[in-house]
Every structure is written in C-alpha cells, then in structure tokens.
Amino acid sequence: MIKTVIIGSGNVAQHLITAFRESGNVHLVQVLARHPKTLEQQFPDLDIITDAASLAEADVYVIAVSDNAIGAVSSQLPLNNKLVVHTSGTTSLAVLDPKNRRGVFYPLQTFTKGKRLAYHHIPFCLETEHESDYAILHELAHSVSESVYRISEDQRKALHVAAVFVCNFTNHLYQIGHDLCEEHQVPFAILQPLIAETADKIQTLTPQQAQTGPALRGDTETLNRHLAALTDATQKEVYQLLTKSIIDHGKKL
Amino acid sequence: MIKTVIIGSGNVAQHLITAFRESGNVHLVQVLARHPKTLEQQFPDLDIITDAASLAEADVYVIAVSDNAIGAVSSQLPLNNKLVVHTSGTTSLAVLDPKNRRGVFYPLQTFTKGKRLAYHHIPFCLETEHESDYAILHELAHSVSESVYRISEDQRKALHVAAVFVCNFTNHLYQIGHDLCEEHQVPFAILQPLIAETADKIQTLTPQQAQTGPALRGDTETLNRHLAALTDATQKEVYQLLTKSIIDHGKKL
Numbered sequence: 001m002i003k004t005v006i007i008g009s010g011n012v013a014q015h016l017i018t019a020f021r022e023s024g025n026v027h028l029v030q031v032l033a034r035h036p037k038t039l040e041q042q043f044p045d046l047d048i049i050t051d052a053a054s055l056a057e058a059d060v061y062v063i064a065v066s067d068n069a070i071g072a073v074s075s076q077l078p079l080n081n082k083l084v085v086h087t088s089g090t091t092s093l094a095v096l097d098p099k100n101r102r103g104v105f106y107p108l109q110t111f112t113k114g115k116r117l118a119y120h121h122i123p124f125c126l127e128t129e130h131e132s133d134y135a136i137l138h139e140l141a142h143s144v145s146e147s148v149y150r151i152s153e154d155q156r157k158a159l160h161v162a163a164v165f166v167c168n169f170t171n172h173l174y175q176i177g178h179d180l181c182e183e184h185q186v187p188f189a190i191l192q193p194l195i196a197e198t199a200d201k202i203q204t205l206t207p208q209q210a211q212t213g214p215a216l217r218g219d220t221e222t223l224n225r226h227l228a229a230l231t232d233a234t235q236k237e238v239y240q241l242l243t244k245s246i247i248d249h250g251k252k253l
Numbered sequence: 254m255i256k257t258v259i260i261g262s263g264n265v266a267q268h269l270i271t272a273f274r275e276s277g278n279v280h281l282v283q284v285l286a287r288h289p290k291t292l293e294q295q296f297p298d299l300d301i302i303t304d305a306a307s308l309a310e311a312d313v314y315v316i317a318v319s320d321n322a323i324g325a326v327s328s329q330l331p332l333n334n335k336l337v338v339h340t341s342g343t344t345s346l347a348v349l350d351p352k353n354r355r356g357v358f359y360p361l362q363t364f365t366k367g368k369r370l371a372y373h374h375i376p377f378c379l380e381t382e383h384e385s386d387y388a389i390l391h392e393l394a395h396s397v398s399e400s401v402y403r404i405s406e407d408q409r410k411a412l413h414v415a416a417v418f419v420c421n422f423t424n425h426l427y428q429i430g431h432d433l434c435e436e437h438q439v440p441f442a443i444l445q446p447l448i449a450e451t452a453d454k455i456q457t458l459t460p461q462q463a464q465t466g467p468a469l470r471g472d473t474e475t476l477n478r479h480l481a482a483l484t485d486a487t488q489k490e491v492y493q494l495l496t497k498s499i500i501d502h503g504k505k506l
Binding site for chain 1: 265277305318319321338343360362363367368369374375376378398400402404407408410411412413414415416417418419420421422423424425426427428429430431434435436438439440441442444445446447448449451452453454456457458459460461463465466467468469474475476478479482483487491492495497498499501502
C-alpha cells in the first residue's frame with residue numbers, strides 16, 4: 001500500500017480521493033484542506049485536517065490546488081526531503097519548494113463535479129526530479145489507471161495546449177451548435193448522436209481519416225451558403241478560419 | 254412493410270441499405286446504382302439495377318447521391334406522382350423534379366464506410382411537399398430510428414451548419430491535437446479519453462455547464478503561455494479566435 005496524502009479540496013482533489021479510495025493499493029492517510037466543509041460532507045469517514053502542522057507520514061504528498069497557489073502551498077508544508085508532487089498540466093515542477101523531492105502527477109482528463117469517471121482509463125503524465133522517485137509515482141498512478149506515461153515538462157505543456165483544443169474549444173463548438181439550434185427552434189438533442197459518433201470515430205480512426213465536410217471537399221458552394229446563413233459575426237469568423245485551417249492542412253499532406 | 258427503392262451507391266446509400274434491411278418494417282425492393290460493383294460485393298443478395306427503366310413499384314424512392322446530382326437524377330427517373338425524397342442536409346426539396354411528390358429524408362449523422370452505427374439513435378429530419386405524404390415518410394424513418402423530427406427547410410439548413418461545427422470542425426480540432434502530439438512526440442492515445450469524456454459530458458450537461466478552461470476563467474497568464482508555445486501560425490490564430498469567442502459568449506450571458 002502506498003501511503004498518500006492529498007492537499008486540496010477542489011474538483012481534482014475530490015476525484016483523486018475517490019480514485020485512491022477505490023484502488024486496492026493506495027492508503028489515503030489524510031487530506032489537508034483549508035476549506036474542509038465540502039469534503040466532510042462528501043467523505044464523512046475521511047481524516048481531513050486543516051492545519052499543516054498535523055501532517056502525517058506518507059510516501060507521496062499530492063498537491064491538488066489551483067495553479068497559482070502551488071508554490072506557496074508547497075512552501076508552507078512542514079516537510080523535508082519528502083516526495084511532493086503537483087497535478088497541474090501547465091505548471092513547472094520547479095514551482096514546488098526545493099526542500100522536498102519534487103514531481104508531477106498530472107491526470108489528463110476533464111473533471112466534472114459529481115460525474116463518475118472510469119479512472120482506470122485516465123492517462124497519468126508523470127515527471128520526477130529524481131530518477132529514484134519515478135517508480136513510486138508510477139506505482140501510485142498505476143494503482144488507479146492502466147494508462148501511465150513518463151512525460152517531460154515540455155511535452156506536458158504541449159499536451160495541456162492540445163487538451164484545450166480537443167476539450168475546451170471542442171465544447172465551445174458544441175456551444176455554437178447549441179446556439180444555432182436555439183436560434184432555429186430545433187432541439188439540441190438532434191445533434192447529440194452526431195457529437196457522440198464524431199468522438200467515437202477518433203477512438204479507431206486518425207483525425208485525418210475521420211475528416212469529412214464541405215471544407216475538405218473544397219465544396220465552395222456549400223461553404224458560401226453556410227456563411228450566408230450565419231447571422232452572428234463571431235460564428236462567421238470561426239466558420240471561415242476553421243474552413244481555411246482544414247483546407248491549409250489538406251495542402252500540407 | 255413499406256416498399257422502398259434506394260437510388261445511389263455511396264456512403265449514405267450503403268448505410269441506408271443496411272438500416273432498411275435490419276428493420277422488420279421495410280421491404281427494400283431494389284437499388285438503382287450507376288456503379289453497382291461495390292454494392293454487389295457488399296450485398297450479394299440485393300436486387301441491384303443499373304437502368305432506371307427497370308425501376309419497380311414502391312411506396313418511397315430515396316435518392317442518396319451527391320448534392321449536385323440530386324436534380325438531374327430525379328429528372329431521369331421514369332416516375333410520376335410517386336413519393337421521391339433526397340437525403341441531403343443542404344439541398345432544397347424544390348431541387349427534385351416536380352413531376353413527383355417530393356420530400357426530404359435527412360439522417361443527421363456522420364457516416365464512415367464500413368463502421369457500424371446504432372441506426373435506431375440516428376435523428377431523421379423529415380419534410381414533405383404534401384401533408385398526406387408525411388405519415389408514410391415518418392413510418393419509414395421510424396422503422397429505422399426512435400428519433401424522427403419534422404424539420405422545415407430553414408431548420409434543416411441551420412442544422413447542417415451546426416453539424417459542420419460539432420462534427421467537421423470538432424474533428425479538425427482533434428487533428429490539431431494530433432499534430433501537437435506528433436510535434437512533441439507523445440502518443441495521441443493520451444488525448445483519446447479526454448475526447449471521449451468531452452463528448453460524453455454533453456449527453457447530460459448543456460455546453461454552457463460543461464465549458465471549462467483558461468478562456469472561461471479569464472486566465473490570461475495561461476492563455477499567453479499557450480500562445481507562446483504554439484509554433485504554427487494557423488494554430489495560433491485558431492487559439493486566439495476560439496478564446497475570444499468563448500470570452501464574448503460568456504459576456505452575453
């Protein structure tokens with residue numbers, strides 16, 4: 001059993017608590033939280049502390065707080081030479097206080113409060129300051145998930161940008177679809193099977209194999225009709241730029 | 254049993270053939286195809302004809318050919334006062350030859366050659382010239398799918414634009430994610446669970462509830478770091494515009 005402490009009480013912390021407790025190989029010793037209320041309600045049998053002075057002995061300390069608090073939180077821990085990791089996709093390992101052995105434990109997924117996830121499919125992107133710590137961090141991740149990767153800082157930051165494209169921006173395209181449905185009084189439910197299938201295709205095809213549509217076909221007649229049908233200036237701009245990007249991408253092949 | 258003839262041999266035609274044959278309520282009498290080879294291999298027991306003169310009697314004739322061929326194909330059919338429909342999201346019903354009773358039978362889904370689909374979840378968007386024909390077209394669609402909608406031409410065209418956003422453009426964002434992975438030598442598989450979960454969220458949450466990320470949070474520090482990390486000019490442009498679009502959308506709420 002890997003003795004683990006989580007520091008934080010937000011969305012990622014809550015999901016890690018659930019994942020660690022479901023795993024047979026992790027002993028979640030404590031959670032340190034400044035605002036313990038939500039956690040106490042959600043996990044009544046958890047040992048939640050609010051004072052870092054009461055921190056217990058553990059193999060790994062996982063800081064799951066907002067990116068800009070990681071440095072300060074790590075400095076306030078009364079620990080020395082312990083394995084202390086953060087869970088951020090964009091933050092350097094170097095932001096952690098060097099009094100401890102530092103690492104990164106980044107689960108690449110979009111976490112929704114209260115929505116269950118198949119934790120064993122979540123990719124964990126790991127980095128450690130000391131090679132000798134990698135095995136323990138790998139064991140912790142592997143206790144939760146089948147999908148564990150050694151990822152450098154540069155790679156992790158690139159993955160974080162990529163995640164913005166395939167998650168945040170994709171969801172915004174769903175939003176535009178939703179807005180168009182509202183504008184024309186058709187239920188958004190009509191688009192849901194298409195959204196599901198578009199994502200499903202990418203589990204077996206490359207994006208290049210899966211690409212379809214008027215931009216790829218160079219069907220300017222449809223493109224012009226679509227542009228004329230859009231009434232919102234930003235939607236028009238997005239339509240034009242993504243069309244151009246698809247066409248340019250095709251030329252590079 | 255609704256006696257049905259399909260005209261066409263492409264992707265949509267092939268999927269409709271499968272869907273109609275799996276349904277207990279559709280009698281697929283014939284398929285008219287100029288290039289019958291692929292169909293003959295895929296459906297050896299199908300009655301495939303190449304000459305419109307041999308067209309059999311049916312309740313509905315479904316033209317599943319490319320958008321710009323619909324008009325000409327419909328004129329060449331030696332039929333009069335029959336229910337003839339096309340399957341296009343962007344084409345007006347009026348493109349069909351007026352010698353027949355016209356309609357639209359638009360399955361809103363992305364069809365991949367050879368990839369099985371749950372046809373009973375595909376939304377069918379229906380329109381008929383004559384009110385009295387709606388019931389038969391509804392019965393045909395309902396023989397395949399639980400999800401049947403009466404959709405006007407304007408609504409259908411809006412749905413087609415919306416489909417470009419949530420399918421074609423979304424897949425292009427997957428492509429950008431894929432390109433970033435290649436550039437930084439990480440496997441695209443790391444992004445696949447995120448892609449799946451992003452689409453899955455939208456089956457129960459609205460896009461607004463599901464939206465996350467630095468643009469929504471107004472986290473300019475992360476936005477600037479992401480922009481600095483992107484080396485491709487078009488990727489930068491897409492990042493900036495979609496970020497602006499998310500921010501502007503938030504202001505409208």
